[in-house]
Amino acid sequence: MSKKLVSMTINGKKVEEAVEPRLLLIHFLRENLNLTGAHIGCETGHCGACTVDIDGKSVKSCTVLAVQSDGADILTVEGLAKNGVLSAVQEGFHLEHGLQCGYCTPGMLVRSYRLLQDNPNPTEAEIRVGISGNLCRCTGYQNIVKAVQYAAKKLQETATV
Amino acid sequence: MIPPEFDYHAPTSVAEAISLLTNLGEDAKLLAGGHSLLPMMKLRFAEPAHLVDLSRIPQLKGIREESGLIKIGAMTIENDILDSALLKEKASLLPKAVQWIADPQVRNRGTIGGDIAHGDPANDHPAIAMALDATFVLHGPQGERKVKAIDFFQGTYMTDMAPNEILTEIQFVPLAKNTGCAYEKLKRKTGDWATAAAAVVLQMSQGKVSMVRIGLTNVADTALRATKAEELLIGKELNEETLSQAAAAVTEICNPAEDLRGDAEYKTAMAGEMTKRALLDAASQIS
Numbered sequence: 001m002s003k004k005l006v007s008m009t010i011n012g013k014k015v016e017e018a019v020e021p022r023l024l025l026i027h028f029l030r031e032n033l034n035l036t037g038a039h040i041g042c043e044t045g046h047c048g049a050c051t052v053d054i055d056g057k058s059v060k061s062c063t064v065l066a067v068q069s070d071g072a073d074i075l076t077v078e079g080l081a082k083n084g085v086l087s088a089v090q091e092g093f094h095l096e097h098g099l100q101c102g103y104c105t106p107g108m109l110v111r112s113y114r115l116l117q118d119n120p121n122p123t124e125a126e127i128r129v130g131i132s133g134n135l136c137r138c139t140g141y142q143n144i145v146k147a148v149q150y151a152a153k154k155l156q157e158t159a160t161v
Numbered sequence: 162m163i164p165p166e167f168d169y170h171a172p173t174s175v176a177e178a179i180s181l182l183t184n185l186g187e188d189a190k191l192l193a194g195g196h197s198l199l200p201m202m203k204l205r206f207a208e209p210a211h212l213v214d215l216s217r218i219p220q221l222k223g224i225r226e227e228s229g230l231i232k233i234g235a236m237t238i239e240n241d242i243l244d245s246a247l248l249k250e251k252a253s254l255l256p257k258a259v260q261w262i263a264d265p266q267v268r269n270r271g272t273i274g275g276d277i278a279h280g281d282p283a284n285d286h287p288a289i290a291m292a293l294d295a296t297f298v299l300h301g302p303q304g305e306r307k308v309k310a311i312d313f314f315q316g317t318y319m320t321d322m323a324p325n326e327i328l329t330e331i332q333f334v335p336l337a338k339n340t341g342c343a344y345e346k347l348k349r350k351t352g353d354w355a356t357a358a359a360a361v362v363l364q365m366s367q368g369k370v371s372m373v374r375i376g377l378t379n380v381a382d383t384a385l386r387a388t389k390a391e392e393l394l395i396g397k398e399l400n401e402e403t404l405s406q407a408a409a410a411v412t413e414i415c416n417p418a419e420d421l422r423g424d425a426e427y428k429t430a431m432a433g434e435m436t437k438r439a440l441l442d443a444a445s446q447i448s
Contacts, residue, residue: 001166021169021212024199043162044200045267046352057240057269063199064270067169068192068214111266132351133264 006070010035011079019066026050028066029076037077037106041135048134051107052076058114060133077106080113088151088158089113098147100138107134112148116155124149164202171214175221175300175329178213182325183302185211191327192216193236193275196267197284221274221329224248233331235274239263242273251335254362258289258344264352278328280318280383283354287314287384288376289344292360295333301326314383340364341443345435346378349422355379356422357431359411361439365447370394373440375407380415380432387411390436399444407440408433 007016010033017032029035029052038061041049045063052061053075080087089112092098099105108131115122115130122130127148128141136144170185172178182189190209192198193216201207215221221236224245231252233242242248243259262285263271276286277297290297290310297308301323313321322328336342346358358378364371373394375387390410397403417428 001168004169020166022164022166024163027163043203045196048264048266051266054269058266059269060266063196063267065169065195065199067171068195068216070171115265130265133266 004067004070006066008069008072008074010074011076021065021067023066025052025061025064025066025069025074029061029074035076035078038110039103039106041103041107046135047104047107048111048131049104049107051111051134053110053114056114056117058111058133075110075113077109080109087113088154089116089148091154092147092150093144096143096147096150098139098144104134104136104138108136108144112144112151115148116152120155120159121152122148162203164199165205165208167202167209168211169214170211171217173217173219175218175327178215178218178327179300179302179325181211181213182327185213187324189213189324191278193272193278194238194270195275196263196271197275197279197281215274215327226251226335229334230332231335233273235278235328235330236272237274239268239271239273239276240265243268252293252333252342254289254293254336254342254344254360257342258285258346258360261285261344261346261348261358267352273331274328277313277331278320278322280314280316280320282314282317282381282383283379284384285344285346285355285358285378288358288360288378290331290333291376291384291386292342292362292374293333293336294362294374295331297328298330298332299326300329305329307332311386317382336362337364339447341446343439343442343446345439345442347431347435354422357415357417357428357435359432359435359439361436361443363440363443363447365399365444368398369396370399371396375411375436375439377411377415377432377436380417380428382416382418385414387414387436389414394440399440404437404440408437411436 003018039049041047050062188210192212192214222234276284295310341363347356355378360376362374377385390407412433415429
């Protein structure tokens with residue numbers, strides 16, 4: 001099976017590599033690029049631990065081939081903090097205790113980031129629907145919702161300054 | 162889990178995709194959003210030697226109104242259907258139903274055409290398309306042909322589509338003003354397939370049913386159109402008696418497979434119940 005040359009932008013950095021067509025995006029990120037933030041959970045598109053942004057849309061990277069993402073602009077959890085400063089969602093998860101074991105957290109963070117980009121002032125119900133593709137077995141979601149609400153507030157405050 | 166080896170092709174036109182399918186033969190499989198096919202490949206339920214990715218063909222995407230029809234490109238993702246102002250206004254059954262399909266991330270990849278062409282009776286779009294009386298546009302080496310949704314599905318994973326054909330578009334007449342519509346889906350959790358679901362499009366005249374179409378999800382080896390239930394309702398008021406008669410006619414045609422969602426008797430009963438609820442919801446929208 002012939003390899004395919006793929007090029008994409010990941011967290012603002014250009015990446016080019018020849019890959020097997022069957023290589024999944026999550027494996028490309030973790031194994032080839034050593035970006036181990038996105039986690040492999042269920043591997044069947046249910047749990048959301050592998051969530052990344054592809055061209056501004058949340059996607060489960062365990063169910064996408066690297067070759068399908070040729071030319072794409074990708075954001076992973078490693079791209080959220082800027083110059084060592086946590087992003088609003090990361091700060092929210094930290095301060096509101098939005099995690100316990102932490103396994104779902106990278107997916108939750110990237111999904112919450114996108115949710116707030118699309119809807120800067122979500123209701124609690126909209127947050128719960130927005131993260132319905134991400135499973136957490138520890139927190140009962142309560143503190144995750146609070147963390148997203150914290151981030152929404154913080155982003156709005158900084159936007160108006 | 163890693164899929165078996167395959168060669169990957171990314172055509173940029175429908176003609177190129179058809180010629181690839183024709184040359185590669187039956188070892189080739191079309192890749193739409195991949196959220197059914199890739200999990201099946203990981204589990205070795207499918208082992209195609211070639212994948213032909215349709216995502217780089219621009220004319221397969223988009224929702225438009227043209228010559229009195231709503232036309233949805235087969236590679237249009239679910240979230241674009243959910244957010245479509247045109248569909249909210251003229252075919253709100255689709256956005257209403259799509260909110261119950263999968264989850265936000267999966268809806269960013271999953272496509273209406275993939276959902277239909279996969280031929281899985283658990284998928285939601287087949288019954289919705291039947292309730293909309295939709296037509297599917299297929300392209301193959303001999304050109305274009307059209308098939309009614311009701312004639313398209315032949316069995317689990319079996320459709321009227323030939324191996325070298327591509328589903329390119331879903332077309333239907335927009336719903337007239339004062340038409341009610343609803344999709345009632347019983348499911349255990351976000352992302353689950355339906356235990357049973359019913360799609361209804363309804364028109365009433367002077368308190369009586371003047372037009373109704375009912376599609377059913379996941380209660381047989383294909384989606385079903387409940388024509389007998391529809392006939393029973395025409396010219397009648399919607400009350401406890403007529404709703405029960407329609408539900409009974411629905412349960413008569415159900416033949417669901419038992420699984421973790423329930424046994425055949427339960428799923429059949431739920432198909433009747435979902436039909437009743439969808440009819441009542443649709444009727445409540447009619448003034």
